[in-house]
Amino acid sequence: MKISIGNDHAGTEYKLAIIGLLKSMDIEVTNYGTNGSDSVDYPDFVHPVAEDVEQEKVDFGIIICGSGNGASMTANKHQKIxxxxxxxxxxxxxxxxxxxxxxxxxxxxYISLPQALEMVQVFLNTNFEGGRHERRIEKIPCS
Known part of the structure; x- marks a missing residue:
């Protein structure tokens, strides 16, 4: 499995811990995030993650910022995301x-580090159910 990860300054500590978890699970990680605490612009680190997922270079992406909102809004501007x-x-x-x-x-x-690590594990270990949900996913435009 391959994962791309990106973060801004608010997510550095969490990103480093998540990378440790992923590597312990033998998951290949591409790190686009900052490794410091100096203020940076989250889109600079989110766009490459979304592009990797969009182009199927990786299986999933994980992005981290203070509220998670800006990062999520940025990623969702990409097709197939x-x-x-x-x-x-x-x-x-x-x-x-x-x-x-x-x-x-x-x-x-807004979440603790142990919560974040648990959430990553759930994300990676949960499958899409398909069925009635597939019909709904197909109604989300890709452009």
Whole structure:
């Protein structure tokens, strides 16, 4: 499995921990995020993640910013992207099962690091249910 990850300054600590988790699971990671705490612009780190997912260079993307909103809005401007801003593992599970989310957006300032790690695991281990949900996904425009 391959994952692209991107973050702004608010998500550096979480990103580094998530990369550690992913590597412990033998998942290949492409890191587009900043590794520092100096203020940066999240779109600079989100667009490359969305492009990787869009072009099927990776299986999934994970993006992290303070609220998760700006990152999610940026990612969802790309075709073929279904980015879900999630704040607990139940929402993550539904985003995968019902919405076939392919990018997870995490709000670093509103969830704990242990929650974030658990949410990543749920995201990667939950499959899309298809069925009635497939019909709904097909109605989301790709442009």
């Amino acid at each position: 279904r980015c879900a801003l999630c704040w607990n593992k139940e929402i993550v599970q539904l985003a995968r099962e019902h919405n076939d989310a392919n990018i997870l957006s995490l709000p670093a300032r």
